[in-house]
Amino acid sequence: MKYVDLDARVGELTGVLDPGPYLELLPALSTSLPPGARAFATDPSHYDLTGRRCVKDLALHQATFLHEGQALDLRLRHNCWKHEEDLIIRYAGVATVQISTPNEPSTWDNLGTLILDEILPHDQGCTHEMAFRPGSVIVTCNDITATWVTAHCPEAHGD
Template identity: 50%
Template sequence: MRYIRVERTSDGYCIDPTDYIAQLPQLAGSLPAGAGAFATDPQHYDFHSTRFVKNLKPQKLVAGHTDGDAWLEFQLRHNCWRHEEDLTIRYSGVSRAVIHPPAGNHDIQGLQEVLLDEILPHNDGCSHEIVCLGGSVTIVCNDLTATWTKADCPDR
């Protein structure tokens, strides 16, 4: 990641979006509409928000083509103590997708919980990097749409 800091420490992890948040006003105008809306949502980097992406759990990555346009759909499941909703991110016009470490058949559950993500302008539209406890996903696309849907949390 360029601006967001995710570092392993002796106590766990240090995650700090401060520099990215400071850059967002300048970056937002260069992001496609959906990516800009998701990145600048006030809850996205609010550690106390139920829509803060930390602790979401990657569940499924689905790939396809529609009219020659490559797309990906990344499904992230809630963590009941933090979230009230699941998150689905639909990437359109995908030009590159890298999963590290590589996952067979788009099985991304081994990435474990999300630590943080960063969306940046790119010549193809935008890049979205999601760093997890067990690896990362980077997708370059024309745009993305993030959709939150009510989750089944029995304690809420």
């Protein structure tokens, strides 16, 4: 990540997640983002670490390439104790996808839980970097559409 700090320090406490440096630059960066990526990145709840629509603590459930690899859908499953919705991210005009995990081969299955993400302008449109425990994904594409969909979570609601 270029601006989101996944290992910030607050006093003596280390390992704190700090999207602050990214959020300070986001108003200027967002003018160069494609419309869908801009809407997703600038959503006020995106980086509200205790909010129900913060990406933190989502888990990758499914990755599907569409239209001969030109589009990619990521389905991220809710955390029952925090979220009430799942997140579907569609990447249009996919140029590259980089998956990195400590274990080889790096696959979608080895990524774990989402920590935070960062969306930046790119000549192709934008990049979306997602830090997982213990891996990461970087997608370069023309634009992003993020859709929250209702999830059934009986553990959190006593159903």
